[in-house]
Amino acid sequence: MTDGRGETPRRTGMTEKCGVVGVSLDGRNAARPLYYALYALQHRGQESAGIVTHDGFQQHSHVEMGLVGDAFGEDDLDTLNGAAGIGHVRYPTAGSVDSSCAQPFSVSFKSGSLGLSHNGNLVNADEIRDELAAAGHAFTSDGDTEVIAHDLARNLLEEDLVRAVKHTMGRIHGSYSLTISHDDTILGVRDPQGNRPLCIGELEDGYILASESAAIDTLDGELVRDVRPGELVVLQDDGEGFDSYQLVEQENTAHCFFEHVYFARPDSVIDDTLVYEARRSLGRKLWEESGVETDVVMPVPDSGRAFAAGYADAASETTADGESRAADDDGVEFAEGLMKNRYVGRTFIMPTQDERERAVRLKLNPIKSTIEGKTVTVIDDSIVRGTTSTQLVQLLKDCGAEEVHVRIGAPAIVAPCYMGIDMATREELIAAGRSTDEIRDAIDADSLAYLSTDAVADVLEEDRIDLCLGCVTGEYPYDIEGEETDRDVSRPDVGGTRLPADD
Numbered sequence: 001m002t003d004g005r006g007e008t009p010r011r012t013g014m015t016e017k018c019g020v021v022g023v024s025l026d027g028r029n030a031a032r033p034l035y036y037a038l039y040a041l042q043h044r045g046q047e048s049a050g051i052v053t054h055d056g057f058q059q060h061s062h063v064e065m066g067l068v069g070d071a072f073g074e075d076d077l078d079t080l081n082g083a084a085g086i087g088h089v090r091y092p093t094a095g096s097v098d099s100s101c102a103q104p105f106s107v108s109f110k111s112g113s114l115g116l117s118h119n120g121n122l123v124n125a126d127e128i129r130d131e132l133a134a135a136g137h138a139f140t141s142d143g144d145t146e147v148i149a150h151d152l153a154r155n156l157l158e159e160d161l162v163r164a165v166k167h168t169m170g171r172i173h174g175s176y177s178l179t180i181s182h183d184d185t186i187l188g189v190r191d192p193q194g195n196r197p198l199c200i201g202e203l204e205d206g207y208i209l210a211s212e213s214a215a216i217d218t219l220d221g222e223l224v225r226d227v228r229p230g231e232l233v234v235l236q237d238d239g240e241g242f243d244s245y246q247l248v249e250q251e252n253t254a255h256c257f258f259e260h261v262y263f264a265r266p267d268s269v270i271d272d273t274l275v276y277e278a279r280r281s282l283g284r285k286l287w288e289e290s291g292v293e294t295d296v297v298m299p300v301p302d303s304g305r306a307f308a309a310g311y312a313d314a315a316s317e318t319t320a321d322g323e324s325r326a327a328d329d330d331g332v333e334f335a336e337g338l339m340k341n342r343y344v345g346r347t348f349i350m351p352t353q354d355e356r357e358r359a360v361r362l363k364l365n366p367i368k369s370t371i372e373g374k375t376v377t378v379i380d381d382s383i384v385r386g387t388t389s390t391q392l393v394q395l396l397k398d399c400g401a402e403e404v405h406v407r408i409g410a411p412a413i414v415a416p417c418y419m420g421i422d423m424a425t426r427e428e429l430i431a432a433g434r435s436t437d438e439i440r441d442a443i444d445a446d447s448l449a450y451l452s453t454d455a456v457a458d459v460l461e462e463d464r465i466d467l468c469l470g471c472v473t474g475e476y477p478y479d480i481e482g483e484e485t486d487r488d489v490s491r492p493d494v495g496g497t498r499l500p501a502d503d
Ligand code: SF4
Pocket: 195, 255, 256, 257, 258, 259, 416, 417, 418, 419, 420, 421, 468, 469, 470, 471, 472
């Protein structure tokens, strides 16, 4: 659920930071396909949008604050020459909205021109920045993407492209899916644990790398496969194919399970799973684990819709006790009892407490006849700070609901994310340090249940250890200062990790 609390202006809920794309085509300009792909990835970042292309002689860049549709005009696209390029949509986390952090980051070094689009977050960027700054590198932003660019540029002075990327991967620690342009060569890199998604698609006249397969669909392309964790993909500049280099092998992955639950488009396929189907299956599990017999089941639109459909589906087959339903038992009615105002975005700003409290009324309007005199189960994908849940329960009760039961299609969020999701601080999270019963009381619901982490792993057909569950367990798959890890990981020793020259 998206909600806000506190005194300073803020955006609501959890927000994915970025979407990335890269294309290499056979002769045709890349700018327009990149532009359409960014449209398809707009849900992953709404603060800035940018494209960098290369025409074989020089690099062209256009990066603007704002939505994709506002950031580019016809003239801008016309100046972005070249059949190879990368793009980016961004949602910055740290307070200020700063154009120096908008991407793609582009720069020209002695080793050629580089453009970088990054989704994720490094946890050792400061150490590398300090080391590079001491060696004379001047930084123009405080973003971790520029750190990667400088490190790569330094390596490219001495090594070929593949080895340079491998050495940079040996030094950076954290989550990253990158699309990179090195002159007119387009690369895709996914961190060794594959935390954020990145996939490869085939177009009529070339290849594409994108955060989500929905961007490939938009260009009438075919999803080829996900980029593997630790893999470098180099698109061939004639648009004929791509080369793959498995640069780092790691025993376990750390896929962000929230991509499936919350961030990705339901029509995207991530790590071989259609997001919509995953959400439906999570909803089914939710019924199996904590179903409650009520008159009506309704989603919080749009985030809870697929979960609620799966939940109601399972509820039509079995009772809350797991028994098969009798032929004359219709089970639980699925209804759309909450209408969403589509003109209130996912990231609207609510400057005052009073306005924040009004937020739920701005976004959701209940259909009284569906609710009045009924017992209601309302289903969503998450509770972050809890303000919206509280208001929603109140709203339903004001509409005459006799009971309001809340079911959440993911485990409770108890800790922040350090891997590129703008979530909340521990102090702001309603579930941090509270039991489910205490949260139920806080939001004034008749009952509350979350899905278990085992159910998530089961539905995503992954071992728990191959998922990042940091925000729901407080144990992370990366070495983060002051936090626990759930596996044997440690940061690279940045000062001394240059691999042997023949590696
Ligand atoms: S901490 Fe949570 S949101 Fe962040 S990467 Fe891990 S699972 Fe995803």
